[in-house]
Amino acid sequence: MTEGLQGPAPDERPQPSGRRNAQGIRIDPEMEAVHDPRRTALSALVQNEPGVLAKISGLVSRRQFNIESLTVGTTTNPETSRVTLVIEEPEPGIRQVEKQLEKLVNVISVRELGDDAVRRELVVLKVHGEEPDKVNAITDMYGGETLDAGPRTITVQITGDEQKVDDAIDAFRQFGIRELARTGQTALARGEEWTTHAEEERYERTQVRQ
């Protein structure tokens, strides 16, 4: 004959007073420590293989990372591409994105870009062509370029950082924007700094080969 489970009920047990927040971080119970989301760019050097983009986008979607943009293009080495992701996550989330990306077998190296990184994006805008002089003036003001001009539409290109591109789009609204295509952010570390850890080694290897 056995008795079954015994022992003090939940309310009769001592409970520790400590607490963690929703991110699993131990906190002072008196203080509410919350990490606010932060917008940042990660650069990833990846192997240029079929499916690699699907693997990255699949990762971002299944782990519900908050992504603003993703750009991809080949590098000087035909075997590698650079992916630039702009994400908005609290600090622990940024570290997770970084580590989960790094874990993908086709990803060679990942790094969060510093505040001083050189960042650019591009927008191609098609506006109504009734006021070509004014469109030209605004295009010049943003250091843009006219790509196509006809009697009814004018298409221009503006490049710059995100803020400048936002501002330019606002400025063109007065003419009526018919269509717009915008790339995400692409970026490199500033100056002599390498964008990801693997680049220096890889660069030196190619120099030796040449």
Next chain:
Amino acid sequence: MSEGQQTPQTGESEDAEPGMAESTEAGERPVTSGAESVARALERTGVETLFGVQGGAIMPVYDALYDSPLDHVTMAHEQGAAHAADAFGIVSGEPGVCLATSGPGATNLVTGLADASMDSDPVVALTGQVPSTMVGTDAFQETDTTGVTNPVTKENYFAGDADSVGDTVGEAFALADAGRQGPTLVDLPKDVTTGPTDNEPAAGTAPETYDPPERADSEAVATAAGVLARAEKPVILAGGGVIKGEACAELREFATEYGIPVVTTMPAVGAFPEDHELAMEMAGMHGTGYANMAITHCDAMFAVGTRFDDRLTGGVETFAPEAEIIHADIDAAEISKNIAADYPLLGEASVVIEQVHEAMADERAADMAATGERFQEWVEQCQQWQTDYPMDYPMDEDDPLKPQFVVETVDAATDDDTIVTTGVGQHQMWAVQYWTYTEPRTWVSSHGLGTMGYGLPSAIGARFAADDDQSVVCFDGDGSFLMTLQELAVAVRENLDITVFILNNEAVGMVRQWQDSFHGGRRMASEYPWVPDFAALAEAFGARGFRMEGHDEVADVVDDALAYDGPSVVDTFIDPTEDVYPMVPSGGSNGRFVLAEEQL
């Protein structure tokens, strides 16, 4: 990868030459096609048994296997093949291999791959595919297999040509085993496997971009050791990585030298002998009361190879809320994913435990000269909790049969190295709670994915990986068994000595328990108005069928079933009112586990 495993080591191709000369009948059987290159790649890995199901697009590979010394077990369903390979991987420590054809064959593998992915079990899946030229045309039995399996594999490959396909399979095998183990898949278009090649695949190595850490940073180790040495109430939380990383001996030495209580996660059951005085056994939702008390009240936790699953942590707000967390893992992405690590240590489990062990000695020598009995008070507290919250169940001779009693009886009737596999549900929890696991790789279950139906196919896979004198027992539920029972045909065909105990309560018991506890007793779709006569069903398959109902007949039936040299099924009519406790309600605090429904 641990040292104990025997997969081909990384090396230059010249180094691999002697191995090739030894490889089976290499001279007599030159490679002429992609499929033969695949078969040769498998032979080179050292694996001897494959699990699979035939079909149109995979036929060239099977044709190549016709001449290969590899054994193939034809399963009834591809899901069974994946689970069998998974269990083979758990028991042997080396990747299990499963094969399936394109389309439905491949999609039937998905559950098994997802299961392996969640539990970091080493599995290699080879799937047939329609010819490359037809890919994308919605051809007969075409599925985007790499697309479908992308979220549930560590890595997958679409084989590009006959010349490289053997090397790709070798790489997939090496990668499944390297670092944090997991499932990989190679999709094999029919034109690739039938295409001509004379490529003798090299010994597989994991890709260069996959570079798992081995030794943790020594400064970080020293700091972590200092935290443990200065703690008042430390616990070791052993995760599945301790078994996967062959670190059980290191764990035991470390824990016993310093007298630190050991709590395990469910995949780590068997990593530390449960009859040891420092064993707190499994923590979490249905863990022991004393394990949950220990992790709730500890002030330092040395967690090794665990991903802090929510069934372990309960609500993260209340998980070990006063502990400084030292988290050792081979996968950087597990650090601070669910529980923030105060002291992360990246490396192989066995290496890191040894590093911390050594650093503790230094730390003690330097700062803690007189601390020999340092943790004694805490250990006594933990032992007091063992006394306060014994794992026990109420039983009277006249009661309907108690499932816990069945588990204990089978445990007592078998050797310590007996392998237990399970389905998912109440029976799984009783099997983990009331069996005393003392050796690693004897507990084979579906942890992260919670796959009902895992029990029987995994018993088949475990049987092929186990030693001949090792017993394999499967505890299943009636619901779980009904999901994959067709694999009984395989067990009979192969005359496998496995004993299945169906803890039959004519219900999906865990769901029914939750409905009673959290849905006001509204038992929707959880009770079966009728279940098959499982003993007769077993006999129809050609297995032995047994029934047991009363406590007094258990000992004899268990003995008879175990004694039968072949597959047997014991339909065990258990008390349908029995529920699983202790329980930490989902998202609740581990320290507030309940002992009965009234406490919820």
